[in-house]
Amino acid sequence: MADDAEPPGGKVQRTPDGRYIIVRGRLWRATNPNLPEDERQRWVNALMDARRAVKTAKASGNDAELKSARAQVQEAKVALGERGPVWWDDGAPDYNRKMVANTPYASWWATQKSSSTSGSNA
DSSP, X not given: OOTTOOOGGGOOEEOTTSSEEEETTEEEEOOOTTSOXXXXXXXXXXXXXXXXXXXXXXXXXXXXXXXXXXXXXXXXXXXXXXXXXXXXXXXXXXXXXXXXXXSTTHHHHHHHHHHHHTTOOO
């Protein structure tokens, strides 16, 4: 397993505090867990619609549609807590888009990588 690979089965790994998911060794802010489920699902649906609109606009070459679709993606991401102001209130800094190894999560991440490869006979 590569150093930055996802765990077996492709399950998304989260930091112990639940603030980030880890993709290829990089932290990405997780959805705000305090959102009511119906609101979260509404915004996830809006995000997926907006992403499809981005794809369509790119294919058509329509710059105005692309700009609008990207704004819709941004709106949904902010509403979900994945962009914009952080959703936690303890004053901890935001490490969004940082490599895990360059953050306070580095030592925890090292234990996760070693435990996911231990016992492997690959």
